Structure formats: C-alpha cells, structure tokens
Amino acid sequence: MTETRTQKQVKGFVGDDKPSWDDYARCVHCGLCLNHCPTYRLWGMEADSPRGRIRQMLLVDRGELELGDGFVTHIDRCLDCRACETACPSGVEYGKLVEFTRAQIEQQHPRGLFSRLARDAFFRYLLPHPRSIDLAARLTKIYQRSGLAAFARATGILKLLGLDERERLMPRIDDRFFFSELGKTFPAQGPRRARVAFFAGCIAQVTFTKLNEATIRVLTANGCEVVVPDGQLCCGALALHAGVRDVARELARNNLEAFLRESFDAVVTNAAGCGSTLKEYPQLFQEGDAEYPKAIAFQAKMRDVTEFLADLGLAAPLKELPLRVTYQDSCHLAHGQRIREAPRKLICAVPGVELVEMFRSDDCCGSAGIYNVTETAASMEILEEKMRYAMATKAPVIVTANPGCLLQLRAGAAMHGTKQEVLHVVELLDRTLAS
C-alpha cells in the first residue's frame, strides 16, 4: 500500500502553462465543496469532485499519478462551472487550475485521431475565423431548412448514430447574421449617459442575432451609445476551457487591440461565459508581457450587460408585464464573476413581474460550453434535475444570462415538456420597453 514513491516515475506537468503549487496547495481538503459539485452529486465519486480533481492534479505534478486516461477522464468530466469556487472558503481558484490542467493534457496526452481532428477543426479552424463560422452556418442552415434535418430525424439515422439528443441541442441558425453590424455605432436614445463597446461573440453572431439586437435596443433605450468594434473575434473561452491556450491567447491579443483602440466607458457582453474569460485575460499572460497591462486595462472596462445596467440604473420607461418568472444563475456569472444580485434587480425592475426563486438556482444546467456535446449523458442527467426544480416554481418563464444556458434550458423545456419559455434577462427587458 505504500508504493506511491517507488511507482514508475511519470514526468508531471511541464512548461509555463501549468497549475502551480501555490494555487493547488490552497486546497485544504476540507470537502466543503463536494455537495456543490454537479458531477459529485451525480456519481458520488471523490475523483469527480473538486477536492478529488485537485488531489489528482497534485499527484500528477508530483509524479505519483500518471497523466493518463483515468486522469483525463475525470478532468474532461468537469463542467468548469466553478460552483466549487463559490463554495470554497479557502479561496481555491479552481477555474484557473482546471484550465491549466487541460492545457497540460492538450500538450501531453495523445487523443485518438478522430477526437484530435474534431478538436482542431473546432478550436483552431472554426471559432477563431468569422469566415469559417459564416460558411459553416450557411451549410448548417441548408441542413436545417431543406428538410434534411427532418429526414434524418424521421429515419432514425440520428438515433442510430447516437446524435439525436445532440441534435436537439444544436442552435437554429439565424436567418440574418450579426456580422453585418460589426463596425456600426448605435446612438443613445435621449441624453447620452454612457458610451459602450459591444462584444458580439462568435457563434452567437449566427445563432443569437436577435439576442444581440435586443441587447443593443435595451442599451440604447437606456441612454447608451453602443459601438460594435470591427475586428473583434471570439473571446477564446471555449478554447481556453479545452486547454487550447495558444489559440485563446492569440484571440485575446486580437481583442485587446480591437477594444482598446478607442476609449469606452465599458465593454459589454450578454454572454456570461465570454465575460468571465474576457475579465480573466490577464491570466493568459505573464506579468512581464507587453499584453499584460493591456489585459488589466481591458479587465477594468469589461462588464456583463446585467452588471452594467444594474449599476447604471434603468432610465427607459417599462411597460407592465404581469408574469411569474424564475431565474437560473448562469455559472460564469454567479460563480465566475460573482454576480447574483444584478440580474435579479433588473428582473424585479419590470413592473408586474414576480420572481420566484428556484431551488439550487446556482447549480449548473449542464450546458457548460460544449459539455452537452462532449459529455452528453451527464449533461442530460444534470438538465433533468434542473428542469424538475424549474417546473416546481410553476413559473411559465425561466430567465437566465448566457446564450449557452438559453439553448440548454430550451432543449430541457422541450424534452421534459415543461412548456416553459426561456429568456435572457435583456430579452425580458426588451419585451417591456415602452417604446
């Protein structure tokens, strides 16, 4: 039983992009995070808990555990929802740890050919390139609109390929894309209270055009001049969460240039997942790097749209909307950015709206970036519980703060027949704008 040190020595973490002792040793293995971790609650296994994952990082770093399939599986299964960070009294920055760990896996762990090709295609050749996104979106649109999708579903091909649930989670491609708005400025209505830059997202530009437009309407209605800087690219969050740090870093460099060219009161996003990464750009660079001070300056400007609006205060008159709603905390807003009050404040600002809290509203819905595609079974189990609690509120509308959560919850409402509508906070506000 005492073979730990004599086992074959594995090399541990290498290079700069690795979890540091100072970060993981903050974990005092108290276990207070366990019951907040969706994967621990699902399987009840220490290896799939925050404490267990941190322990594995430490063991790998010390060369006592192989950076092999087992380790990779447990790290892959982590949602990176960061609920453990909220629960942890010791200040463990788990998100940072898991991102660095995934960077190590990316560098050191050989994945199968198919997996490698798929990852490269997605993280390296699709997300960073608006033109590729545009092309892929057009192709997907043909699939979705031509009857091919209906055909695939009807014939059961999707089921055969094990893709039927994933297909349900696939966003519907918009008729119009948001790309055409890049470079435009939208004037404030009434006296200008602030001038902000809008971060438009990557895939969101072909799937959430309406949400982006609603965000601009709500901001301008509240006295903001909204600029959509040209040259902006994907924030890099998905690449970062997958450990593809070089791509994330390159995207960050680009975005720092695009958003710091002019001076704004704030840079605003409607995607909590992007916002969390954008705010953490400094982590992608070393303190001596030329980009570091820029990343710090950018971080100071970065705001989630709910955070920004709640601080600014709503000026636009709102119509009465008698409606019972419940709010699902988006992980990267509640846990990643520690923002819980702002969206609730905005929801409650709508006259007539009654907010009913959902049990475990700050537990992940299972969307978690592309987790619902990579770990579909686990994601669906998590979603099932979420929909049960959502239904128990008897609210016809679920409000949330991130496009990924919108997709997941919409799929959940459909799959479980809850008949609930799912809206982003700004979509709710947009609906009640008096003008």
Add this chain to the structure above:
Amino acid sequence: MDPNIIRELQEFLGKQSVLSAREDLMMYEYDGSIEVARPDVVVFPRTTQDVVRIVQLANRHQVPITGRGAGTGLSGGALARQGGILIVFSRMNKIIEIDLDNQGAVVQPGVVNLDITRAVEQAGYFFAPDPSSQKSCTIGGNVAENAGGPHTLLYGITTNHVTGLEVVLPSGEVLRVGGKTMDTPGYDLTGLLVGSEGTLAIVTEVTVKLTRLPEATKTLLAIYETVDDATETVAEITARAITPAACEFMDGWTLRVVEAWVHAGYPLDSAAVLLIEVDGLRESVEAQAAEIIDVCKLNHAREVRVAKDAKERDLLWKGRKNAFGAVGRVSPSYYVQDGVIPRTKLPATLRKIDAIGKKYGFEIGNIFHAGDGNLHPIILFDPRDHGQYERAVAAAGEIMAHCIVVGGSITGEHGVGFEKSELMPLMFTEADLEAMLRVRHAMNPAGLLNPGKIFPFGKGCGEVRVKPFPVTSSTPL
C-alpha cells in the same frame, strides 16, 4: 487484496460500484484530517441489502471494513487504516420519509446534513445538529462522530436528535434499534451506537428528530480589544445561568482571514469577537439579548452589534462556519484540534496555547464553541518544510495534554479516530479502556469494523494485525 473478493463484489454491486485500481484508491486515502491511509477496494452500496452482502463477504474473508460519508472528518475516521474494504455512502443518499406530524424523518446515511433542513424548512422545521461542515457532511458521519455545532449549546448534539437506527453488524445481521420516539424500552442501544465512530456497526438508516424553527432569533457580535475580556464574558454568561443558542469565539487573527472571504463586516482591528445567538419566543429573546449585551459591556466589549436582518445574520454565520477552510488562504496546511475544557479555564488555557505556539514557532488561530468550552486551536504549518509536520503534532499533543490537566477532554465533536487514539490513555485508566473494549468486543468481536481507531494501537483484542500505514509528512494537501 484477493482478486476473488473484488470479483465477488463486482458480481452483486456491478462494476460501476467497485473501485480497485490504484489511481482510484488514491482518491480515498485522505479526508479532512492530516492523516493518510489507502483502502484496498472501495464500494458504493445503494441499499441495506448491498451493505449486508459486503459485510458478509468481508466477514468470510476476514478483511477490515471502514465506512465513509463525505470524508470531511477531522480525525481520520473514514480512512482504512488497515486497508480492506471502504464502504462509501455517497450513493445511499435518499430521504426515505418525512413525518412532520411526529416531527421526524427517516433518511439513508449518505444524506447531507443540510439537505435535511432544506427539505423541511419551508414547513417550519430544521435538523438541529449543525456542524460547520453541514453543507457537505453526511448524517452517517454525524452519527458516527456524534457531531455537534455552534447551536449545540442550546439544542444538544447529534445523539439528542437521533431516535432510531438501522445498522448492519459485522456478522451481517441487520439490527433496528430505537424508533421514532425519544425513549424506547430496554438498553439505549441508539445512544451507544451514536458516537461509536463506525467501530460497532455500519449505519444504514437513521431516524432523526426535527425541531421547530424558533419564533424569533437575535444574533449579536460582541467586539473586544483583548482576548481575556471575551473569555471572561463567556465565563460570566455561564455563571449567570444564561443559555444562548450559540456562543462562538474567534480571535483577531482568524477573523481577519475569514473576513477576506466573506466580507461580513467583521472588525479587522479587534483582538477577538464573540458571535452570540439567542432564540425562542419573541419576548424571552429580547430579554435574554438585553442581559447578554449587559454582560458584554461589563466585560469591556468595545461594541455589540445586532444583526439587522436575516442576510446579515447569514453572513456572520457563513464567516464562522467556513473559518477552518478559510485558513487555507494563508497556510498550505493546518491541524485542527478539538479539546474541551471547563469554561472557567478559558482565559488561562488560551494564554497557554499562545505560549505553546511561541515555543514551537507556529501561528495558532483560535476559534471555538465558547459556550461549551470546545476549543479548536488551528496550528498552521507548511508540510514542504521538513519537520514542521512532526512539530505541529508535538505542539498539538501539548495542547491536548493541557486540556486534560485542567479537567477537560481530547475531543469535543471530531472524534478520536486514528489521529487521537494514542492519546486515549492520557484520559482513561486501563480499566476504563478495558470496559470500552469489552463493549466493542461484544458487537465487533473480530475487530473487523474500522480497526485502528479510538483505541491505542495494539490495544484492540482480536485486532487484525497489519502494520500501520506510515503517515507521509510530505502530503501538502
């Protein structure tokens, strides 16, 4: 471990519920304490019947069995000190029945403490034992350790809130003890089993008592310039026979660490605070609070704050309940003690702890359930620095010895476990220990259940003799 045992376990539990690979077992060699010991196989039962079969199998092959809830224990109780089978209850986590009419609930052992309260608070009830780890620890672990918490002062410890148990004996026999009422005829076996640290039986079902939420609650934060003034206040509250629902002490060092996380408004420049709560009927709460404020002022409290709403109250408690964990912000490792002393000895004991810290060169934080004299000195050390671990253990030993000298005990609520088993002879005579061993022998004759715990090593008759797992001093977790 005999591969046949693993195969048999897999046959009736399924492959998903049996772990035996080295890398999987490494995930169960630690808990909330600083000890380390690795099991040979880990199993996840879902039903009492599963447990029976596991135990029968272990019995047949004469291998040790250890239970584990959430692994938040601070005395190494859930570590398989002599290897063998570790039974993890994380998947036996269903609330079986809630019976509000009789103020009771029946739960599986893996149910998280706070989840019981969450399930009944809407109806106006709560589960009173509130260990600071309540958001994670399980009822099975609470029963085994007879866990307490800040509100123990008024409400009592786990044993006062557990009325019945279903347990599996080492023979594989299922036994039901107690029931839904507080007192049942015959020996109080429930009382015997609660606090037995998993050495007498494996718990498979717990019947708990639910308590009505108090009509009113008032939370006070008394702030002091000196540690002595705070401890004198506690002594005087006791002397006046006032029983608050909770009375918690935190020294200035600890509250500065905690405040960095919780932002509850703990005063950063004070030497100590007392977090005092009174609850009950509205009128009596007002009167009690007024009297306590008087006592605080008499003992030179700089200020006594009253939490103005539930939110402020929750924040103050959040700080207190997460205090151990928050220590991780400033130190890579800590060693929490669990001594109990007569409350009148508080001022002198704190001075003694301070001196011991200085002698060994450690920062020692103090945070404790002052109301019942249950101290939790936290020794901060860096395991990377050679020898610090050994010195921390030595310092802890001196603190514990002092607790015994002043008429106290070596554990208030965290249990003896593996960590303090060697200290038992300091507290008990040979005859005392023999009496306890006879009880253990009656229920756990072959010593298969949680061996190496409570009793000093080599003391257990019929103990499975395997060499003890050496504690690695390099474990930085």
